[in-house]
Amino acid sequence: MEVATLLSQVEGFMYPNEVELQWSVLIVLYPFITGLVAGAFILASLERVFKVEEVRPTYRLALLTALAFLLVAPLPLQLHLGHPERSFEMYLTPHTTSAMAMFGFVYLWYLMAVLVVEIWLDYRRDIVLQARSQTGALRFIYRAMALGSDNISPRSLEIDDRVGRFVTIVGIPSAFLLHGYVGFIFGSVKANPWWSTPMMPVVFLFSAMVSGIALVLLLYMLVSWVRRTAIDMRCLDTVARYLFYAFLIDFSLELLDLVHRIYEADESFKSLDFMVKTRLFGSQILLQIIVGTLVPLGLLALAQLVRLGDRARKALYAVAGVLTLIGIFAMRWNVVIGGQLFSKSFLGYTVYKMGFATREGLLPAILLMVLPFVILALLIRLLPPWPEPAPPRDPA
Amino acid sequence: MSHRFKDFEHLLRMAAMFAVGLGLFAVARGLLVPEDFGVWGHYRAGALDDNRQRPLVHAGAAACGECHDDVAASRAGGGHETIRCEACHGPLARHAAEPSDQAPALPDGGTICLRCHLPAMAKPAGFSQVEPDDHAGGEPCDVCHAAHAPRLEGT
Amino acid sequence: MPTDRREFLIGSGRVLLIASGAAAGALKWVLAGAPEQAPGYDVEGHWWAMAIDIGRCIGCGNCVRACKAENDVPLEPLYFRTWVERYQLPEGDTDRPHVDSPNGGYDGFPERDEPGAGSKDFFVPKLCNQCAHSPCVQVCPVGATFVSPDGVVLVDTTYCLGCRYCVQACPYGSRFIDPRSQTVDKCTLCYHRITRGLTTACCEVCPTGARALGDLKNPSDPIHGFLREHAVHVLKPQMATGAKVFYAGLDGSVR
Numbered sequence: 173m174e175v176a177t178l179l180s181q182v183e184g185f186m187y188p189n190e191v192e193l194q195w196s197v198l199i200v201l202y203p204f205i206t207g208l209v210a211g212a213f214i215l216a217s218l219e220r221v222f223k224v225e226e227v228r229p230t231y232r233l234a235l236l237t238a239l240a241f242l243l244v245a246p247l248p249l250q251l252h253l254g255h256p257e258r259s260f261e262m263y264l265t266p267h268t269t270s271a272m273a274m275f276g277f278v279y280l281w282y283l284m285a286v287l288v289v290e291i292w293l294d295y296r297r298d299i300v301l302q303a304r305s306q307t308g309a310l311r312f313i314y315r316a317m318a319l320g321s322d323n324i325s326p327r328s329l330e331i332d333d334r335v336g337r338f339v340t341i342v343g344i345p346s347a348f349l350l351h352g353y354v355g356f357i358f359g360s361v362k363a364n365p366w367w368s369t370p371m372m373p374v375v376f377l378f379s380a381m382v383s384g385i386a387l388v389l390l391l392y393m394l395v396s397w398v399r400r401t402a403i404d405m406r407c408l409d410t411v412a413r414y415l416f417y418a419f420l421i422d423f424s425l426e427l428l429d430l431v432h433r434i435y436e437a438d439e440s441f442k443s444l445d446f447m448v449k450t451r452l453f454g455s456q457i458l459l460q461i462i463v464g465t466l467v468p469l470g471l472l473a474l475a476q477l478v479r480l481g482d483r484a485r486k487a488l489y490a491v492a493g494v495l496t497l498i499g500i501f502a503m504r505w506n507v508v509i510g511g512q513l514f515s516k517s518f519l520g521y522t523v524y525k526m527g528f529a530t531r532e533g534l535l536p537a538i539l540l541m542v543l544p545f546v547i548l549a550l551l552i553r554l555l556p557p558w559p560e561p562a563p564p565r566d567p568a
Numbered sequence: 569m570s571h572r573f574k575d576f577e578h579l580l581r582m583a584a585m586f587a588v589g590l591g592l593f594a595v596a597r598g599l600l601v602p603e604d605f606g607v608w609g610h611y612r613a614g615a616l617d618d619n620r621q622r623p624l625v626h627a628g629a630a631a632c633g634e635c636h637d638d639v640a641a642s643r644a645g646g647g648h649e650t651i652r653c654e655a656c657h658g659p660l661a662r663h664a665a666e667p668s669d670q671a672p673a674l675p676d677g678g679t680i681c682l683r684c685h686l687p688a689m690a691k692p693a694g695f696s697q698v699e700p701d702d703h704a705g706g707e708p709c710d711v712c713h714a715a716h717a718p719r720l721e722g723t
Numbered sequence: 724m725p726t727d728r729r730e731f732l733i734g735s736g737r738v739l740l741i742a743s744g745a746a747a748g749a750l751k752w753v754l755a756g757a758p759e760q761a762p763g764y765d766v767e768g769h770w771w772a773m774a775i776d777i778g779r780c781i782g783c784g785n786c787v788r789a790c791k792a793e794n795d796v797p798l799e800p801l802y803f804r805t806w807v808e809r810y811q812l813p814e815g816d817t818d819r820p821h822v823d824s825p826n827g828g829y830d831g832f833p834e835r836d837e838p839g840a841g842s843k844d845f846f847v848p849k850l851c852n853q854c855a856h857s858p859c860v861q862v863c864p865v866g867a868t869f870v871s872p873d874g875v876v877l878v879d880t881t882y883c884l885g886c887r888y889c890v891q892a893c894p895y896g897s898r899f900i901d902p903r904s905q906t907v908d909k910c911t912l913c914y915h916r917i918t919r920g921l922t923t924a925c926c927e928v929c930p931t932g933a934r935a936l937g938d939l940k941n942p943s944d945p946i947h948g949f950l951r952e953h954a955v956h957v958l959k960p961q962m963a964t965g966a967k968v969f970y971a972g973l974d975g976s977v978r
Contacts (some may be wrong), residue, residue, distance in 0.1 A: 174797050185822040187849070187896030188803045194887040194900070254885015254905030261865040263593070264601050267610050272888050273864035284589075289582070296578065319585065321578035328575040335579065344754035362962060363858060516896055517978035519822055523978065597866070608766075611869035615879035616766065619871075622915035625793040626924050655785055655928040659792045684783045684930055688834055690809050690844035691781045 184520025192405040193512045196532035198248035200508045201540055203354045203376065204501050205245045209349035210377070211418075213287070213343060218414065220340040226410035232557035233395065235291050236389045240548035242283055248540055251531055271357045282350045286343040292317070293336035295555050300324045313554075351380040358507060362397010365440035366511040371429050378422035383500035385415045390493040393486065395552075404480050405482055411473075412489050416472040419496070423465055426503075443518035451513050451521055456506045464499015468492040627655050627664035635667060639716060646717020656680055656715065677715055678708025754801075764918045765815060769873040770939040771912055772967035773926075774949045775848055777974070782807055782846040784831045786925035791829070793913060793924035801895055802899045803827040803849040804888075804910040805925055812978065814841035817976040825959035836934060847970075848934060850874060850959060851897040851910035852923070855965030857888035859898060870908065875914055880906045894962050912936070 182191055216234035250256040263280075266273035281353040289372050292299075300322060303314035352373040358364075359372025389411045396403045433441060471492040475485055509524050527533035573580065604613035629652035633640055638651075643649045654660055656675050663672050686699035700706055712720065790805045791798060802960060807828030811821040825832060832846075854860075860868055867883035870876050883906035886961075887961050890898045890907060901908040913923035917936065921927070926934045937946025946969075949955075953971035958978075970977075 175801060179800060185808075185824070188800060188806050188824055188827045189890075189899040190896045192801050192889045217605070249886075252886075254887075254900065255883065258865075258882070258884045260600075260885065261867075264597050265605055265610070265866050267863055267866050269861045270864040270888070272862065272886065276864070284586070292582070319578060319581040321581060323574060323578060325575060328578065331576050357888075359890050361858075361862070363892055512891075516894060518823065519820070519978060605866070608872055609869055610866040610880050612866070612882055615877060616871055617884070618879065618881070619877045619911055619914040620764075620918050622794070624916065624919075624921075626789060626916075626921075626927050628916075628921040628927060630921075650932060651816070651930045652927055654789070655930045659789065659924075683785075683831060684781055688782065688832060689842070690811065690832070690846050691844075692778055695781055 178523070178525070181523045182520060183522075184515070185517055186515040186520040186522055187321065187517060188513055190512075191522050193509070193522070193533070195512060196252065196524075197505075197509075197526055197534065197537045198252045198532050198540070200247045200501075200504045201347060201537055202245065203351075203380075203508070204383070204504045205241050205540075205544070206351055206354055207376065207380030207500065207504075208387050209238045209242045209245065209383045210347045210380040211382065211386075212241070212388050213347045213384070214381050215385050215388050215411065215414070217340050217344050217347075221344065224414075225408050227414075229404045229407045229558075230388050230392050230411060232294065232555075233392055233552075234384075235287070235294065236551045236555065236557060237388055237391060237544075237548060238384075239287055239291060240544045240551055242279075242287060243547060244540060244544045245279070247543070248537070251351065251536055251540075253285045253538070254451070263501070271353060271360055275353045275357065278346075278349050278353050281540075282343075282346050286339060286346045290336055290339045291555070293332045293339065296332055297329055298555065348377060352377045364511050365438070367507065369429065371425060375422070377426050378418060378425055379500050379503055381418045382415065382417055382422050383497055385411060385418060386493040386496040386500075389415060389489060390497075393490060393493075393504060395557075399558075401558075403486065405485070408489060409485070412472060412475060412485075412492075415492075415496070416469070416476060419465070419469055423469060426465075440518055443514050447510065447514045447521060452506055453503050454512050456510065460499050460502035460506055464495055464502050468495040468499065471495075475493060476528065490536060624661040625659045627659075627661040629653050631664040632660065634664075645719070646714070648716060675715075677710030680715070681709040681713070681718075688712040701714045742866060749965055764920075766872045768940060769917075771853065771874045771917060772937045772939050772946060772969065773850070773853070773912070773923075774935045774937050774946050775968060775969070775970050776935075777845055777847060777970055777972035779808070779931040780846040780848055781931055781933075782828060782832050783930060784828045785928040785930060786848060787827050787829045789924040789928040790910070793916075794911070796908070797902060798829075800826040800829075802901065802908070804897075804908065805848065807832075808847045808849060810843075810845055810847060810974065811835065812843040812974075814843075817974070820976045822913075822978070843974070847973070848925075849895065849897070849958075850968060851893075851912075852895055852964065852966035852968045853910075853912060855967060856963065858892045858894065858962070858964060862888045862892040864888065871914075875912045875916060875917075876909070877911055878907055878909060880908075883907050888968050894959050894964065913971060926957065937969075 178191060212234045215227065216231050216238070218229045219227050250259060254261060262273050262276040266276065268274065296318065299314055300317045301324070301564070303311060303318050303322070306314055355373030355376030358367040358376075359369055361367050389408070392411070393403060433444070468491075471488050474480075475488050475492075480488065512522075513524065514521050529535045602612045602614070605611070607613035608616070632653040639653075657672060658675075660672060662669070681698075682700065685696060685698050687699050691697055700709075704712065709715075709718075730818070782806060786805055787803070787807060790796065791803075794804055796802055796804055806824055806829075808822055808824045809828075813819075813821070821835075823832075823835070828846075851978050853870075853874060855870065855874065857870055857876050862871055863869075864886060865882060865884060867879045868876065868889055869879070885900060885905045885907065887900060887907070890900065898907055898909045913921075913925075916923060921935045923934075926936050929935075935945065935949070937949070938944045939946065949971065950969060955969045955971055956973040957964075957966040957969060958973075
């Protein structure tokens with residue numbers, strides 16, 4: 173954006189170096205994507221660890237969704253870095269006082285030691301069967317995925333199941349760590365009063381769970397519609413019920429943060445309050461709070477309290493799910509962008525002008541949000557989440 | 569392969585893959601981390617030298633005095649003795665290094681004074697501020713004041 | 724007997740030759756390490772700080788111009804290693820000062836019409852506070868920014884990823900991304916000058932002595948007197964950053 177235009181839109185006083193925003197929409201995408209991962213995984217672990225049988229139909233879909241999004245998660249960061257070719261330095265010389273550096277290891281741990289292992293253990297039987305029955309390049313792919321092993325005896329599958337359960341148990345705090353850490357990256361910045369609160373990791377985590385559960389809910393409905401199979405309503409109702417609970421907690425936490433700020437009214441309050449009522453009004457009041465939280469909460473509450481037919485509930489869940497995702501995205505936007513719109517002198521405001529076809533513009537953001545669905549489609553082809561109707565030719 | 573391991577042999581293969589990965593990481597780390605990293609703290613010690621190597625743009629008043637030793641005497645008691653040369657004459661490291669090469673243009677004696685002495689509310693009250701129109705009928709400053717020793721006789 | 728003596732002389736002559744060659748080499752090696760021939764700066768012998776006297780700043784902008792020239796800072800009004808702010812407080816109101824910093828003070832300050840009778844006005848030069856407990860250093864993921872052993876917060880531009888976390892973490896707005904190198908830049912206290920016995924560019928050109936470099940480890944440095952004789956403040960003391968830029972006469976309204 174033209175420097176003169178940018179400066180002319182500054183209101184009040186900002187330290188000269190603050191006028192141009194440092195973190196763009198790509199940094200908004202990043203917590204949104206990792207949040208979806210954590211939420212989808214928590215939903216999957218509901219069945220595996222907490223024995224919530226009803227959500228079994230979404231188990232594998234949730235895992236694949238988590239993987240698809242986790243693979244895309246580093247990409248907005250790489251696009252944002254001034255020197256992405258140096259990003260490996262975070263693994264070579266991580267600064268242990270930096271939440272960002274330690275997060276690199278949390279990410280790697282979660283991807284390799286939790287998600288990939290869990291998916292592998294759950295799918296191993298199918299992978300080996302495919303390796304036996306496929307030909308050509310696909311056969312090679314499946315054999316590679318099976319690590320060359322051909323053993324799917326009942327004993328080996330039983331071992332897989334027990335190890336898998338252990339991995340999921342370890343995976344739950346790992347998922348909490350994955351997204352809680354992102355919250356801590358913001359929450360530990362004492363220079364920024366919009367970010368600096370011990371509640372940030374907790375708020376991020378619960379909003380992550382909300383977004384992840386909503387995503388799997390929508391995907392399950394979409395995939396069933398594409399495959400023309402019946403939706404298991406008991407499953408859908410249970411997922412929606414957990415979405416409602418998570419949302420209630422998330423809403424309470426954010427409300428608490430708001431009330432606390434208003435009550436204590438510290439030096440930053442007037443500046444932040446003004447910002448919310450003006451520059452952030454659309455994205456915070458309208459989009460995040462009303463459209464993205466109160467309306468879906470109301471719809472979900474309605475489904476819990478009033479007896480509605482299957483079709484009505486499906487429509488309700490679909491609308492609530494979409495609005496939820498919009499609302500959680502808006503929340504990330506308001507944290508990241510909102511936190512940079514006001515001056516640390518508390519005397520002024522700047523603007524964020526998002527480019528379109530620039531390195532950190534809207535176009536790459538859209539493409540990065542589409543990419544996980546493409547990957548997910550591939551994963552679904554390669555590792556179908558649903559059991560095949562007929563047993564395979566060569567049982568164990 | 570031993571019968572005992574048959575049923576979790578695949579897990580051993582996976583563990584082996586992880587071990588190989590960790591090994592490769594250790595090797596990469598040994599090769600890629602700069603040697604002087606961590607000497608003084610969590611940074612590359614060579615960065616201290618990098619920061620030291622910048623070229624000078626301002627010479628510093630001591631360098632000016634090496635050749636222009638007469639100026640110091642002429643400034644004594646004139647009111648501007650504590651101001652260093654480059655405050656008005658601009659960056660002069662290149663000239664100090666090679667005096668013949670670049671004879672720097674002298675600042676305009678009629679306008680440079682205003683940079684400091686033009687009146688403004690935020691300037692400290694004790695600092696001499698002069699509105700040229702009221703003070704000298706719009707005459708350039710150097711008509712009456714020598715820039716190096718601006719204090720006039722009897723003031 | 725003569726053979727023995729000859730052999731002895733020849734043998735000891737050889738030994739002497741070798742020994743003197745070795746001794747010469749050793750002497751040269753020792754001399755190379757001697758202080759007079761080594762780069763003369765003891766990095767652990769200094770603890771750099773800066774003293775700023777608000778009562779002397781006239782807002783001429785010399786420091787801003789000199790810094791940009793000395794350190795090759797981009798000239799756009801978005802990038803400053805140092806800048807000057809003008810505060811104008813309406814009578815009796817410290818809550819909402821009118822603050823401006825047109826192009827960081829690079830071209831001085833155009834006079835604002837009618838700041839109002841009874842207003843309190845002054846200039847505040849700002850720069851990196853060279854924090855001893857720097858939050859920007861704390862958050863750097865790779866060790867590309869650090870506090871040097873002599874107390875200057877520096878950047879390793881060959882190592883910086885350009886993630887901008889440090890820019891977010893600085894409470895004072897002292898850091899920026901150089902658009903040309905896409906790495907972070909900030910006031911280095913003219914490290915290339917102070918390690919050569921010169922003062923910083925901004926202090927060199929300040930006409931009133933409002934800015935003065937200080938070495939807290941040097942017992943005869945004027946900064947000790949400055950700290951003793953004035954009521955001294957640092958910016959945002961509640962952040963406990965260990966800031967080492969000390970302001971004398973800093974008004975309570977300064978952010």
